[in-house]
Amino acid sequence: MLALLMQLQVRGQLTARELAQRLEVNERTVQRDVEALVAAGVPVRSVRGPAGGYRLEGGYHTRLTGLGADEATALAFLGLHGVADDLGLTAMLDTVRTKVLASLTGEARQRAQRSAERFHLDPVRWYGRREPTPRLADLAAAVWRDRWIRIGYVRSGTLTERTVEPLGLTLAAGDWYLVALRDGQRRTYRASRIRTVELLDESVHRPAGFVLADTWTQSRQAMETEHALIEVTVRITTAALPRLRRLVAVTGQDRIDLTATGDDVELTIPFEGENWACTALLGLGPAVQVLAPATLRARMAAQTRAASARYES
Template sequence: MRASRMMTLLLHLQVRGHATGRELSALLEVSERTVQRDVDSLAAAGIPIRSTRGPAGGYRLDGGYRTRLTGVGLDEAGALAFLGLAGPAQQLGLGEILEGARIKVWASLTGEAREQARQTAERFHLDPMRWYGTPEPVPMLTRLAEAVWLDRRARVEYVGGGKARTREIDPMGLVLAAGDWYLVALRDGERRTYRVSRVVSVELLDEPAARPAAFDLAESWARSRKELETEKTAIEVTLRVQPEMLPRLRGMVPVHGQDRVPVTATGEVELTIPFESESWARWALLGLGGAVEVLAPDGMREWVSGQVRAAAARYG
């Protein structure tokens, strides 16, 4: 444990050039006195670490010293897929492992390459989470990740449509899409997609998962998404919409209907858009209040009008 901590300290100084005792204490989750003892041990071993006191004090490596002990372990190698995605890595329980791998990768770079990487990190950032929301609780995520990693069949309890169902599945992979986790699995040889937040229990079985040799997670997810997004239209609704509601409205309709909704407009817009169900259309449009007027079909217009009148009566 101490050797790993001292290596992290050394590589951090190699990457950053300088760090205060407080910074190292927070990074290593130890006291500043322990940091000082580790520094003293490294210095006694011949590592040229210099410590300085005062407001600008801290620790630094002298003479451009570079260690070659930057080997990435197997667990760290697996975590490298999440570089730049610290949040999802944390959800999977890979946060500390990823940080160790990141430090080693940066430490292994030449000065010029490290500067290029630093400039890129300053100019580009990946944020897979959706706006105005916190991630859904996914208490079974790490358990499902274990089943995926070990290629083990699993018995899962899944809640969908208000009903709990138990299924035996062959987990194929986990996908993070717009801030939500999904499990891609095979059930009776057929591809299935499960929202991880709706999985309430996971039992790993002793049988190996039946993973097809040619299975491609990215391609499988793309097919699942396309199938969902191209579902048949249940109803089309003609609306008159105020321009400030267009971005919100665009997010309510299926992918195949989004090109009918302009991103911007200078006045009210009249358009006809599809919805995947009449129930969803009703409540989605009602939520837009007075910014939208339903023109057709007549049944939809009458229903929304009735709900508005009932709301007005309730509020006097």
């Protein structure tokens, strides 16, 4: 009955069928619950006609919306339905969202609903799907329970076994990562490369002052700046600038003006080594011309001639 009451409080007016679907009961159960609420003095009104249903009279409002301990775990994922689904929290998240909205005043609830109607967060990159993570639920269970795990991890095509202390899971650009301690050192593991997970009996000892978000930011910055960079000067069509921005080192992405107009622009940007610069720029085809350094320019020319020769033979 409380769930039915909160649905009416949050959504205004609902038909018996809509209530039955949301509460996963039959319409007869909805009718009995409504009758019980009316008998208890709750002003539920039955509206007849094609646009009818049930609604609360006179702005009736209850604050009997307390979250259970399990439901509280889903609070961090409000607005992130896909993420909650990955972790098996979808049903719980729906309940939490209803309870949170029901606890708000009328004006605050309207603002929250307007915000949800106007802003949406999609953490998955364009033209891509999330990597399969069949062991994600096992990893999440270990994180919740603060238990050591033994994982089978694939790196460079080789399966290795590692025993780690899981500290948290991070979703970055649509892909999941496990942050853990191994031999006292913090490590990051791509969840899609974890083939097996064995839950161990030993409890994780979380470092004092550990904050997952801060640790992830530090790890990401370290990874993005650990490579030796080379500066490359190019002439490139403005239409290819968005693709170029995704290829250069993160420290140089702000040098690329995505609003530039005209045919070509000349700019100098950093790459993570000459090998990557050559591979990345070749992928842009005739849209780009390398001007410097001379060694990369010569390498690009040789690669282009070699590719052309394959089509001439």
